[in-house]
Amino acid sequence: MFMDETVLQQVLDKLGNIEGTLHNLVEGQKRLEEEQLTIRKEQQTIRREQQILLQGQKRLEEEQAYLQSGLKELNELMTALLHRQDETDAKLEALATDVHIIHGEIASLKQGLHELEEKVDSHYHQLNERLDNIQLDVDFAVHKTTANERELYKIKNRLF
Known part of the structure; x- marks a missing residue:
């Protein structure tokens, strides 16, 4: 029986180990x-x-599209603004050209007016001289x- 006890003890030891x-x-x-539960909770948190x-x-993406x-x-x-600016620049350039032409015409008119004033002054003096002569002639004729x-x-x- 000793062997049986030893085997039994070994079986019991093995059973204890098992x-x-x-x-x-x-x-x-x-x-x-x-750990799996913790991982699942973390996974849910990650999914949220x-x-x-x-x-x-x-x-x-919506804001970017907007x-x-x-x-x-x-x-x-x-x-559109650049196009209008180009149109405005062209009109302004044309206007500047017109103003330049007008300045030239004004200068020409001033020169013509000055010449006309000189002629009028000359004619005025001549007429005054003639009127003075006529007045003298009339005075002489009256006398x-x-x-x-x-x-x-x-x-x-x-x-x-």
Whole structure:
């Protein structure tokens, strides 16, 4: 029986070892399940954060599309403004040319007016001289006529 006891003891020892190993396995399984639960919670947190990031990305993409639309509109406005600026520049250049021509015409008119004033002054002086001469002639003629009338009066009075 000694052998049976030894075998039994060995079986019991082995069973004890198996039981210890089983206990270790069960404990390990529990730890793995707890870690797995923790990992799943972290995974859910990551998924929520990922959803938030995706929503943020979508919002950024929408804002980017809005900004690109605004930029396109601004570019169109800028192109229109540049076109109008070119038209305005051309009109301004034409206006400057017209003003330059007008300045030339004004200078020519001033020169013509100055020459005309000189002619008028010259004619004025000539007319004044002629009027003075005519006045002298009229005065002389009046004086002569008066003198002749007196002489005629005297002659008439002597004859009659």
